[in-house]
Amino acid sequence: MPNAAPATRPHPEEQPFWRLKSLEAMNLDEWESLCDGCGRCCLVKLEDEDTAEVMYTDVGCTLLDDQTCRCRDYPNRQAKVADCVRLTPQAVRSLSWLPHTCAYRLLAEGHDLYWWHPLVSGDPATVHAAGISVRDRVAGPEENFTIAELLERITDWPMEDTGARGE
Numbered sequence: 001m002p003n004a005a006p007a008t009r010p011h012p013e014e015q016p017f018w019r020l021k022s023l024e025a026m027n028l029d030e031w032e033s034l035c036d037g038c039g040r041c042c043l044v045k046l047e048d049e050d051t052a053e054v055m056y057t058d059v060g061c062t063l064l065d066d067q068t069c070r071c072r073d074y075p076n077r078q079a080k081v082a083d084c085v086r087l088t089p090q091a092v093r094s095l096s097w098l099p100h101t102c103a104y105r106l107l108a109e110g111h112d113l114y115w116w117h118p119l120v121s122g123d124p125a126t127v128h129a130a131g132i133s134v135r136d137r138v139a140g141p142e143e144n145f146t147i148a149e150l151l152e153r154i155t156d157w158p159m160e161d162t163g164a165r166g167e
Helices: 028-033 074-080 089-094 103-108 147-152
Strands: 043-047 054-060
Touching: 043 147, 089 103
Parallel strands: none
Antiparallel strands: 043 054
16 A cells, blocks of 8 residues: 655745744734734723732723724724733733734744634634624623723633634
């Protein structure tokens, strides 16, 4: 019986940029395209002062569009939202609260993108179809809640990757 042919690796030019480049080597368009549009990072997070534990709520940033799962004013977000974090390769490697499904986090940790990521699927709607996005899961914008009400809105689902791996 003949031996199976050895597996061949695709030529580098056939590989997508996120498998070829480090986060630091990506240009602005490549960097921005890594955002899958899930909106999880735009949920209000609370930090326990004693333990430094970060907890997600199901409340959105004032600029989060809870249907498109995108920022309503992305170019001006940091001027309008004081605690909006600008993601950089360095920040990605130090932010423990980034969702486990986040493309920036995945790549920084040496993993590949999930099947539902728009760069893989070719369809920006797959992040919603896979149940990864915040669509239909946001209780409202942060200005509609008091601190006490935010404490009642703490949830675990934004840090879960349930369904992320399966097709």
